[in-house]
Amino acid sequence: MKRSLYLVLTLGFLMLWSSCRKDFEYSPNTGNLEFSKDTVYLDTVFSNIGSSTYNLKVYNRSNKDILIPSIKLAQGSASNYRLNVDGMSGKTFENIHILAKDSMYIFVESTIDINNFSNTDGKFLYTDQIEFDAGSKLQKVELVTLVQDAIFIYPDRDNTTKVIETITLNVGGELIETNLQGRELLPNELTFTKDKPYVIYGFAAVPNNQTLTINAGARVHFHDNSGLIITEGASLKINGALSNDQTLLENEVILEGDRLEPDFSDIPGQWGTIWFFDGSINNSINYATIRNATVGILCDGNPNEASEKLKITNSKIYNSSSFGILGRNTSITAENLVVNNSGQSSFAGTFGGKYNFTHCTIANYWSGSRQFPSVLLNNFVLDDDSNATITNLTAANFNNCIIYGNDNPEILLDEIEDAAVVFNFKFTNCLIRFDNSNNNITGANYNLNDTNHYVGNIFNKDPYFKDASNNMLIIGEKSEAINKGLASFATQVPVDILNVNRTTAPDLGAYQHITFPVDN
Known part of the structure; x- marks a missing residue:
């Protein structure tokens, strides 16, 4: 009986309170918002590859609930940035509320085509601003992204169905279809230089009787589930050199994932492997750093070669x-090799x-x-x-x-x-x-x-x-x-x-x- 009476009184109080409550009243923004940072630096990205998501926190330090008439990108719909404000995605937002002594997050992403800009010399600093309100109450937060040009190697796509090709390999003179997405490298793609980074989608295969040469200072980046395949009769020559700066490693060949943000610098398993098929020959790796793969090097077959199937020297394989x-x-010969952090x-x-x-x-x-x-x-x-x-x-x-x-x-x-x-x-x-x-x-x-x-x-x-x-x-x-x-x-x-x-x-x-x- 007492419990029933308690429930009736509680429900009655809630109904009375809700009937008397007034709707929230928001005061106009005064232009005194505070921000977790005055500039959002989106780390370096490759042209046409989406960035990670970055956040900006916006604070209302006042004792009043406020209404911000507009939050927008300064370049509007032409901007290469995207925002998410209060759960909504877009580039312009109206009538955004922040309660007293409260805050909200704004999430920022970008995808930028460096080819839309001239005189980039391989890199371009792209900027915009998030504008809060207007006129005398206008406040701004800068957005900055370094965009790097690259040479992209990706599976051919059918213009109608958008189907990604799978690799067909020549094994012992027989064409074998695989379930690996990718394609064979073309003759003009068989030398990687340091002029621009290379970004590989899917598996790039070195054709039978051909050699992929990677010159000193080259940077090779792999997308998720991507890698290199050195097929039967083919060879890989990585010709890195000693670097004067052991931080920049300017002369080494570096093979890693395609996420350039610092948070991804030592995350394992971002890409597949460098796979030396049974029958590949005369492979050599000198002064290379291979990091953040699933398997750094996968080497199959040819155990009885007179010398070795693969010789790796002065190189490091991490994570x-x-x-x-x-x-x-x-058959593998290794000298001055360092390997660490493997699952x-x-x-x-x-x-x-x-x-x-x-x-x-x-x-x-x-x-x-x-x-x-x-x-x-x-x-x-x-x-x-x-x-x-x-x-x-x-x-x-x-x-x-x-x-x-x-x-x-x-x-x-x-x-x-x-x-x-x-x-x-x-x-x-x-x-x-x-x-x-x-x-x-x-x-x-x-x-x-x-x-x-x-x-x-x-x-x-x-x-x-x-x-x-x-x-x-x-x-x-x-x-x-x-x-x-x-x-x-x-x-x-x-x-x-x-x-x-x-x-x-x-x-x-x-x-x-x-x-x-x-x-x-």
Whole structure:
């Protein structure tokens, strides 16, 4: 009874209050709005690629609810910016209310065609303003975007149906249709220069018997689910060079996603991979940075070539959401290579193959959980029914390397034994994270006293990286890797990745050590 009486009284009060409430009364805007910033800088975008969404906060600091007669872009409908005000999209808005001591967000985006402007020299600073009210009460917030021109490589589209093409590949003389969106590069597209960035949509395939050459200083950007394919008989030559400025990396070749905003600078998985098909030949990468891919390099087949299918030198692979390098029964030689931050392994040599790594730093400081260590080696592949096909791991040699990370162990040697195949690996003068003090890891492959597989290595000592989580893997003066390299390997790779001579007192890994500031 008491509860029913309470409900009746409560409902009666609400009805009385609502019948007496007056509609909100808004005062005219006084021109005293405050803003979270006086200029909204939209980070660099490529021509005709939409920007991220940026926000501006507008404050009403007064004790009155106010009405803003108009909020608009100064260039009106001709502006290349778009606004979202109070949940509405457009370029001009009328009668916008802000309650007393309250605020609202304005969201800003842009898409700009640099070809609409002259004398751009590859870049153009595009500006506009958001105008609040008019006359003596007019207030403005500047909008600024740097637009960069680029060479776009994208799948051809049918003018009627807008269907994106899929790649047809020549494999052993047979044309094979794939489900990969993209197309083969044309003859005039087989040399990338530093004159303009390249933006690739879908997979760009290097045709059979052709070579894609990427010159020093070139910048190659990939859209989501895009990459390069080096087909049978084709080659990739990345000819980067040492940069004088290690921040600008002006002479390196950089391959990354097409989002230029700082918030995307280290986000993994923004694009696909550089895929070396079985049968591609004579591939080389020198002074390149490959970052934010799903798989940095995917290399298939040709394990028994006289030299190697792929030689990669003086290069870095960072922030791969899956593997830094995934080799599948292939042949790779690496010198002065740095790999870090991979969602699975930084290097995986699977289904056998032939691998030779000298003065490399293979680390993994992935911030989340991962299934595999920094280095994974196996000699098999499983089919859909979990049946294994086994093949030879002809060689997997790691010389004067650092193999480390934020997990333990950081090597996995996953062999299916078979008398008909070999599983050859050797770690010589390497610094390795492999703590087996609890004897949890068993098997002959982990006998660290077996000199057929382990010679002169250092286990579980701090490499003293400068800042591993941010891909700064140069070692400091406290590193256990200092002066532990074998001279014979240093002679093969006489300078480090920064061109510092290492022949007199070689350190392990891709870098000779430096002295860090005190706070490091």
